Amino acid sequence: MKILILLLAIFAGIGQWGCSSGSFSWGDGAVSPSGGRIQTVDGRVDRVDIQRGTFEIRDPLRERVIVSLPYNARSSDVDRLRALQAGDYVRVEGRFLDRERLELENFLRDNR
Numbered sequence: 001m002k003i004l005i006l007l008l009a010i011f012a013g014i015g016q017w018g019c020s021s022g023s024f025s026w027g028d029g030a031v032s033p034s035g036g037r038i039q040t041v042d043g044r045v046d047r048v049d050i051q052r053g054t055f056e057i058r059d060p061l062r063e064r065v066i067v068s069l070p071y072n073a074r075s076s077d078v079d080r081l082r083a084l085q086a087g088d089y090v091r092v093e094g095r096f097l098d099r100e101r102l103e104l105e106n107f108l109r110d111n112r
Contacts, residue, residue: 036095038105041065045088048081055084057092067092067102080107 043057046064053069069077084090091108 038093039096039102040091040093040108041067041102042089042091042108042110045084045086045090047086048084050082053078053081055081055090057090064100065102066100067094067104068097069104073104077104077107 041057041059043059043065046056046058048055053073054066056064056066059065069081089110091110092102092104092106093108094102094105096102
């Protein structure tokens with residue numbers, strides 16, 4: 001019984017830090033509380049889907065990145081999504097869920 005409890009505690013700890021999630025992240029960055037590396041991406045908005053809470057940008061290093069707002073997105077991020085239009089330049093940071101999908105952490109200021 002003690003071994004089972006120990007194994008459950010170990011697996012719960014792995015899941016908490018995201019080691020068993022199977023998600024893919026790119027490059028080096030700060031580690032977020034859920035375990036994925038936070039990456040910065042910038043580019044021009046190609047398309048906005050308010051219903052799905054997503055927008056697509058073209059990054060100079062990648063063909064496209066689909067950025068999605070998390071389920072519990074801040075109201076300021078939802079407002080920013082609603083204001084986005086094709087052609088807008090954006091800088092965001094978030095965690096890659098796979099090669100082309102990024103979950104938004106923050107909209108960043110454009111310091112170009």
